[in-house]
Amino acid sequence: MNVKDNLISIQERIKKASERVHREPQGVHVVAVTKYVSLERTKEALQAGIRHIGENRVEGGTEKRDAIPDLGTWHFIGSLQSKKVKHMIGKFDYLHSLDRMSLAKELQKRHTGQAPLKCFVQVNVSGEESKSGLEPDDVLPFIEELRSYPVIEVAGLMTMAPFVDDPEEVRPYFRRLRELKEEVEKRNYPHAPCRDLSMGMSNDFEVAVEEGATFVRIGSALVGNES
Numbered sequence: 096m097n098v099k100d101n102l103i104s105i106q107e108r109i110k111k112a113s114e115r116v117h118r119e120p121q122g123v124h125v126v127a128v129t130k131y132v133s134l135e136r137t138k139e140a141l142q143a144g145i146r147h148i149g150e151n152r153v154e155g156g157t158e159k160r161d162a163i164p165d166l167g168t169w170h171f172i173g174s175l176q177s178k179k180v181k182h183m184i185g186k187f188d189y190l191h192s193l194d195r196m197s198l199a200k201e202l203q204k205r206h207t208g209q210a211p212l213k214c215f216v217q218v219n220v221s222g223e224e225s226k227s228g229l230e231p232d233d234v235l236p237f238i239e240e241l242r243s244y245p246v247i248e249v250a251g252l253m254t255m256a257p258f259v260d261d262p263e264e265v266r267p268y269f270r271r272l273r274e275l276k277e278e279v280e281k282r283n284y285p286h287a288p289c290r291d292l293s294m295g296m297s298n299d300f301e302v303a304v305e306e307g308a309t310f311v312r313i314g315s316a317l318v319g320n321e322s
């Protein structure tokens with residue numbers, strides 16, 4: 096399928112999911128996860144009207160961005176090793192995987208731009224061993240501590256739900272992330288407006304939208320999973 100047709104059908108599904116919970120569909124941004132696909136396919140996504148590109152590797156992602164430097168908003172969505180920070184800084188507009196203080200320290204050291212780096216704090220809501228992210232109880236103290244890292248702006252929270260056949264099963268995790276986000280947002284921390292929720296992938300984005308996602312990260316259903 097071409098990206099344009101996939102995008103049209105995904106947008107239709109987002110619209111329906113939004114309507115079910117009386118949200119404006121414009122409040123949901125689609126991040127096209129291009130980690131599996133070529134530069135050509137990434138360009139096709141941008142031509143189809145995609146504004147947000149997600150990559151989970153520093154090398155692959157920066158290569159693509161360098162090839163199309165003026166297009167799109169770039170999201171780093173994978174787990175980020177501290178030693179790779181110096182290579183990603185300046186190349187990505189959002190980091191979705193801030194999950195430890197040592198990473199915050201490295202970002203503080205390497206960041207050079209004027210504007211702070213918009214970050215999502217990654218939360219392991221499901222408690223699966225294989226998933227990275229903070230435990231829910233650690234999120235507030237972590238965000239309070241980030242006050243001492245002025246290059247970091249906490250745009251919101253991010254989670255990856257377990258992979259299941261029936262996406263209804265992951266609804267409680269998305270709901271929990273939204274509740275956590277609301278707790279942080281309520282504090283009105285200048286460094287942590289925390290208005291956004293990055294959750295939902297190809298198999299569960301409609302449930303995520305119903306539970307308040309503002310960024311859905313969609314790879315296979317949108318651009319496919321091979322180049």
Ligand SMILES: *Cc1c(COP(=O)(O)O)cnc(C)c1O
Pocket residue numbers: 128130151172173255296297298312313314315316320
């Ligand atoms: C790969 C990936 C996605 C997209 O997964 P699909 O199931 O292909 O939509 C979303 N988020 C993260 C963090 C990923 O690594």
